[in-house]
Amino acid sequence: MENKRYYGIDIGGTTAKVGLLENGRVVRTWSVQTDTSDGGRNILPDIIASLPGPADGAALAVPGAVLPDGTVNRCVNLGWGVCRPSDEFTAKTGIPCRVLNDANAAALGEQRLGGGKGYESVLFVALGTGVGAGVVLNGKLREGARGTAGELGHLIWDPSDADAKCSCGHQGCLEQYCSATGIVRLADRAGFPGLTCKQVMDRAAAGDAALEAVADKACGILGWGIACACAVLDPEAVVLGGGVALAGEYLRLKVQNAFDAYAFHACLGTRIHLATLGSDAGLTGAAMYAMDGV
């Protein structure tokens, strides 16, 4: 395994981030613009053109649902419908290729080399525009029977909250309170329209009491959701990533405190960490997933 090379490719709506893994380390990373025109048909050829030579395996992390057989079930941000991009990748490169969800890739990256390093089972929560998540159990990704394991964002906190309608069709989903979008909405309802999530968190951390109440509500519901997930999964640790988690220790401590308040007693030792790989988490995890599969 030591002399093998793997590509980890994290395809986002704006850029694809690519990493080359050698000797278990990401030795080089680069980006390729994502061309979403024409149903996204240029995305893979553009990425492939950037690859510096052959490899023993590759994995594509995509922003959409991936079924257990590797079929991608729509990536709205890429213009892709139901498709099998790993087949196209292998046909064009000769490199064996796997495909996984991008939040799952970030989970695996953070578990192996990031905020969850040293733990065998980790719940990773990505706090971005939405709330994604991934689950690593016994060192391997748990993707689920339908590819939806770890969907923390759609735990229903308050089914009666008509003010928190979710794109999934339900109301009161965790994502409606704890994502960047959700936090902006809570701030808006609290009388602070037009702020970004970063502004909300920065001002809350700087001592604005009304915005701190917004941060407390978001972190409280996230702590509740993590407590629910831990009661069911019982991972060793939890890692918070995504743009909202850039609020750092201020956020982490609030979430840890809320978790400790809601958690089943046997789960109380579970520690919540911050992610450390930033935007390289996805490509790192994808490369690890490629390595695991070969």
Next chain:
Amino acid sequence: MENKRYYGIDIGGTTAKVGLLENGRVVRTWSVQTDTSDGGRNILPDIIASLPGPADGAALAVPGAVLPDGTVNRCVNLGWGVCRPSDEFTAKTGIPCRVLNDANAAALGEQRLGGGKGYESVLFVALGTGVGAGVVLNGKLREGARGTAGELGHLIWDPSDADAKCSCGHQGCLEQYCSATGIVRLADRAGFPGLTCKQVMDRAAAGDAALEAVADKACGILGWGIACACAVLDPEAVVLGGGVALAGEYLRLKVQNAFDAYAFHACLGTRIHLATLGSDAGLTGAAMYAMDGV
């Protein structure tokens, strides 16, 4: 493996149920009274005296938390504190022995030979005095980093419900609405004091509208909890066992409908089944667990 023999031993507060597994089938079962006097020190010797000869492995299912290293962290119903009963069992019999939680044993039994047969990943929910649960993923028990995986009973439905204080220290836990005890309490609050859970469910099924509302509330919250657990675990199927599940299809259909109303869309194909092994689920799963470990 075909010629090997395993004992599955499900130790309850009143009786221990023992099964002998040969050729992958439980060929004989019997019971031994549980003597909880003297800190439960006679329980294992009494069971051992009942065993018809040597075996290749055994497993003890116990009504309490089991840590990943096999240490039992108190079984109040048996009079046991922190102990390692598998060590005592092996010392006295020469038979390799494992220990697991009784709800986990029932989960494994139902997945292998009961209501979850044919599925590789199953969430099992035991609706008894409390709500226990167990998780089988990829054909193996997922016990969790702290032995608490699957603790569906302590998902917090309504943290503000001061009328639903749970023995775990929180309020509004799922168990407070969906266990036999919880259903009796809901019926009491609805103006029907003194009914058993079976009476509540029987009268509800027979058309008593007020008691049907109680059943709907219990099954609704259970469907919500299963939806939460499935969003996180994404099992292929769910199995309902325990005394409350003897209400059968009447209960199953209500829970399935509530699940369908709350579930994340990608989980909507998940089917809820009734357990089929009854009180043999635990000994069956324990015998399977013994076989898996040898």
